[in-house]
Amino acid sequence: MTVIRVFVFSLLLAPCSSLFAQFDDFYHPELEWKTIETKHFFVHYHNGTERTANVIAKVAEEIYEPITSLYHHEPDQKVSFVIKDFDDYSNGAAYFYDNKIEIWATSLDYDLRGSHNWLRNVITHEFTHIIQIQTAMKFGRKVPAFYFQWLGYEEERRNDVLYGFPNVIVSYPVSGFIIPSWFAEGVAQYNRPELSYDYWDAHRDMILRMYALDSNMLSWNEMSVFGKTSLGNESSYNAGFNFVKYISEKYGHDVVEKISRSLSKFSTLTIDKAIENATGKNGEEVYNEWKQSLQHTYKERTESIRQNRVEGKIIADVGFGNFYPTFSPNGKQLAYISNKEADYFGLSSLYVWDVETKEEKQVTSGVRSNISWFPDGKKIAYAKTSSDNPHWSKQHDIYVFDITTEDETRLTNGHRANTPAVSPDGNTIAYVAGGDGTQNLFTLQSDGKNVKRRTNFTNGEQVYNPKWSSDGKKILFDYSIKDGRDVAELNIENDSVEFLFNSSFDERNAVFSPDGKKIIYSCDKTGIFNLYEYNRETKTTAQLTNVLGGAFMPSVNATGQLAYATYTSSGYKIAFLDSVKTVEQDAPTYVREEPIPQLLSLGTNGTPSKFDWEKLRSYDDTQLPERKSRSYKNIFTSMTFYPFFRFDNYNEKAKGISLIKPGIYFVSNDVLDKYGLFGGAALNTRMERDLFFIFEYRDKIPLFFQLGMDPILSLEAYNISRTTEFTATLRPDDPILLDLDVSFDLIEFDVALKQKLFAENLDFEIRYTHSRYTSAIESFPFKDPDDPDAISFIVPGSREGYYFGNILSLRWNYKAIAPSRISEINPKGRKIFLQYDYEFSKFNPEYVIEKGELVRVFEEPKFHRIELKWNEYTKLPGWKHTFATSIRAGTIFGPAQDNFFDFYLGGLVGMKGYPYYAIGGNKIAAMNASYRFPIWENMDIRIAHLYFDKLYGSLFFDAGNAWTGGTLKGQKFKRDVGAELRLDAFSWYAFPTRIFFNAAYGLDKFQRTTSNNKTVTYGKEWRFYFGVLFGFEFD
Structure with missing residues (x-):
């Protein structure tokens, strides 16, 4: 039954884990x-x-x-x-x-x-x-999907284990x-x-x-x-x-x-x-x-434009998110934001490009906002998103980076401040902040003090991209309330606002020329965003670019050089014009279509x-x-149901319909995700069952909340039963053998508290588990076959508990996998899992006579256990290749414990060259090295409702051992090698479908003696594994 306790429940939950995962990673019990x-x-x-x-x-x-x-x-x-x-x-x-x-x-x-x-x-x-x-x-609406599931098992060769560990795991939806x-x-x-x-x-x-x-x-x-x-x-x-x-x-x-x-x-x-x-x-x-x-x-529609293009030379073309080019005060450097090779806009960094040498360097990472230089050209202000606050809210704050010392200083904390703009004298920073769907313009001193609200919008108005005039008296900003944007100007002396560009077109990204006489901005008046120059003295406007894609976010230096973000079919790039000339008034333009019907x-x-x-x-x-x-009073969503049909062949003697175990998952959540119910049930014709029920509470917990903590409370219950056949006699010396059915039953109750600790990607959990394992033999008729006159009688059944477990666990789970479109099939980063258990249980009873009565006496093991899993995924030079290493170590402290409590090292979740139970002991140590590489990166193949996206392969090597008694020194490690194929796909357009196949070969042959003195040989054979799930990783 150890296999059930360790892994089977995780299989039950894995296919539908997403059903119970509507909750955000962070919730907010502090809110009313x-x-x-x-x-x-x-x-x-x-x-x-x-x-x-x-x-x-x-x-x-x-x-x-x-x-x-x-x-x-x-x-x-x-x-x-x-x-x-x-x-x-x-x-x-x-x-x-x-x-x-x-x-x-x-x-x-x-x-x-x-x-x-x-x-x-x-x-x-x-x-x-x-x-x-x-x-x-x-x-x-109440049945989102059906699931077809298949669990296959290793051909276990130990008689003291009920059945082998899974080597085939399939859970496939019908949407x-x-x-x-x-x-x-x-x-x-x-x-x-x-x-x-x-x-x-x-x-x-x-x-x-x-x-x-x-x-x-x-x-x-x-x-x-x-x-x-x-x-x-x-x-x-x-x-x-x-x-x-x-x-x-x-x-x-x-x-x-x-x-x-x-x-x-x-x-x-x-x-x-x-x-x-x-x-x-x-x-x-x-x-x-x-x-x-x-x-x-x-x-x-673009024929005339393609023959008369006026555009800059692209100087930053790596990545699809190159934004906010900004000249330094002396005009010799250009700072900009880029995601380079990252897959998402949010993974951008700050770069500085030298206008003369044409070389660039990365300044700092994690910057997505616009940027602004201090007048000394040594510091740059920007906004970053941080969750460094009591309830892990992701909010913008302003930071200043010193290029010479490479020091970063945080100016605001929890102010939700974005898009900073440093004044020409360097003493004031303008920025945008807000709440309840409305944005306003603010200023603060460059030391982070003296915050002033400059606008008083209250009805959903939006403010973007503040830019100072060269004399520091005015601030340009984008404004929006309905469709498109306009450009407004704030007088810093009296906070009055004047709209400069307020047409039916979208005008945005306005900046002052260095002499303050002109305003350069982006506008879509032709249907394509181009850059325009407005002369404040003559009140005239001239077009500066005639691009095919779009031109945005201009920056001009004192020598007249112009940089801007331009759009191409592969995303936003940074373009550079060494000098600016106006486009002819009658220059060919885009044939604009009416955007609104x-x-x-x-x-x-x-x-x-x-x-x-x-x-x-x-x-x-x-x-x-x-x-x-x-x-608010709790409103629960309607209960939704996910029926499933599971082919489950753990019982070698089961045939036909008894191999099928139909069941159903059900889920309902409070609409605020304060409470959640999740359960499931499955039953086959042999009346073997799999049941679970989970209740989660994500609101204020007394005492914890007062201490500044907001853990998730989880109450869980599990029950599974299995039936097998065994041969027995009524008396030790009786030659008559009886074929009997024995059923095993597990009931488990868990209480857990889960809390983010120290960092948003570090989860801490404290859990108490109480388990009861019982075995039962039903009553059966018996007649002595050697005595023709014997009368048949009923042998009464029996039911006996053989394990009453109590485990107090502490778990730390750190996950720092770099976000990318291949992070599931080919992760990069680090994962660390550490678990400490204290077990105090009753186990393996024996019958003794005390004071003339037959009584059961249990062993009462009490021990401490610790286990560490550490995974490193390192990107190799080249195209999306990685080298992964992992270690796993665990020990039970104190005297040796029964093998019922062993760690196990083989099988699908460990050393795949050996069966799960082949390598077990009170102590374990193992390492893995894997080289993963793309085979077919952009497949773009659809067969019926299946879309095949990516195919990766890997080669791996494992070495490890498990033992009881003694130390690591002198242990002879077992080794295996193998290969894996991973196919990333989608089913029914929306369901991730991850298909894997493993082949592994155990390099070392060794033998184990079972409890009935049988010798079993392992190693020097190929072992295979297959799965279709929502993810590739089991940890």
Whole structure:
């Protein structure tokens, strides 16, 4: 039964671990929550987000009928909005099976999208997800998926072990929704185009235009899944928006609903068939039509620009996120931000490029904001995201880096300060900060003191990119409240604000020329963002660039050199112009299309529209109706169920239907994730069962909260049973052998507290486990076969507990894996796991006679145990190759303990060249070395509903041993070698599918003697392992 206690439960939970993982890594019991209830919604918000909550309550009701009527579907209960504003993070998330939407109050400021009213945009987007995906569900809202599972086991050769350790692990879903990422996100962005809360703006057009012109658009299969880089994932959004727009305009505005309804049919397994059912053409055929149309249209619309381009030379082309070029005060250096070879925007660093030598160096890492030099040219100010606060909130603060000493100084702490700008005299720093969805302009002294609020916006206004005038009297900044941006100027003496550029176009990234007479900025007046120069004396504007992609974030030095961020088909790069000349007034420009659709007076069926689109477009969210709120009371999501069918052949004598163990997982969470319920049950025809139930509590725990701690409380219960056959006699000298069934039963109860400790990637857990292992023999009839006159009688059954365990555990889990699109298949970084146990148990009873009575006497082992697992993943020179090393060490302190308590070193989770139980003892020491490499990096192959993305291989070597008694010195280590294939894939567009195959060979042959004095030989043989799961790693 040790195998059950160690591993089987983890297998039960592994296939559905994501079902119980809606919770953020960090939660916030310090917040007080309230609820606004409307006709169709609950709006749950915490202190400090009152304005956002009231706007959401208003907007959600306004868009409810326009969205639901489009799909002829309404939710079966009120949808809950959960408002979050404890992180400097902007996003929305729709839990369409739970009728729940999470909204972060901070407005989206993303370099791959234009600026729109955040709440209007995100509410409509996420609610469209809820409605459209529920329309496409196959099994209804309470059954998200079915699972097919297969557990295969080693052919164990020890009679003292019930069955071998798993060597085949498969858990494969059959999804209840089959929606590619481009369709889900494209529909949510297109939603109701009449509303225009999101529309095809110049940023989106820029991305798709450059892909089309360079003939490197995402393929039909690529755009269907995520798992790409920041640019790649956004490109799925972007392509989906335009493709849905194309389909809707060409095949009718009701085509999206038709496709969704078709996806809900059991016979529809891909989007290809759903599009064919709705349009008469296969999905890829429609995609090719759209692609050809785009390439032709963009080529035609940009023909004159391509013949008259005015643009700088690219000086930073590595990476897709090169931003904020900023000249030093003397103009001889250019600082900028870049993600270089990283897969995500957030993994950017600060670089400085020498204008004369053309050489660059990395200054510091972890910088994503704009940057600003101090006048001495030795220090640079920037903002970084940190979670160094009591509740691990991810918030911006301002830092200053000294280039000469390489020292970093933090100026603010918890002020949510971003986009710093240093004044010309170096004494003041302007920056942007805010909360509840509104941003304002602030200043502080360069020593971090004397914070002053300079603007007083309160209604969702957004402020970006402050820039000082050369005399230090004025600050330019971007401003937005609805669509696009304008440029405003703040007078530092009286805090008055004047709008300089306030048109229907998007004007942004304004900076003063060094002499203060001109303003250089970016604008999309032609449909393409170019740089313009505004002369403050003559009030005239001249165009400086004529680019094909886009030009942003200008910086000018005193000699007239210009640097800016330019967009290409491979992302943002830094461009440099040695001198600036204005573009001719009549220079050819882009043929701009109207980004916002005309209002429709008629509905899709030709009848007058029932909605007043003009009123919905001309909204005023500063005027909010009075709404009552109440203290939050727990609202649980509907219980969702995940049936599964498991092929489980641990019993060698089981055949046919007894090998099948059907079951079900169930899960429900409080909408604020304060509480969670997760359980499962499985039963086969032999009445062998697997049961578990987990309750998690993530709110204030008395005493702990007062001590500044916020642990997660977990209460867990497990029960499994197994039945096997064995041969016995009624009496020791009886020659009659009886074939009997014996059942083993495990009941376990756990209480755990989990807490982040010292660092956000270091988890600490304290756990108490109580276990009871029992065996039982049912009563059976018996008749002596040698006595014809014997009468059959019933031999009574018996039930006996043989292990009553108590374990107090302390666990430390440190995980520092670098985020990347290959971090699952080929991680880089470090993982450390350390566990200490104190066990005090009753075990292995024997019957003795005491005072004339037969009594059971248990062994009562008490001992301390410790185990360490350390994994290092190191990037090698070359293309995504890594060298991984790991060590595992453990010991039971004190006298030797029964092998029931042993560590084991072989099998799937250890030295794969030997069976799991082949190498066991009270002490272990082992090491692994692996070389992993890509075989096929960008497969882009789809077969039916399976998309194959990446194939990696590895070669590995293990050495280790386990023993009882003695020390490490003198131990003869066992060795093995092997290879692994890892295939990273997606199923049903959304489910990660990780497939692995291992082959390992034990280099050393050795023998073990079992409890019945049988000798078993291990080693010098090939062993194989196979799995299909959601991840490759077991630790």
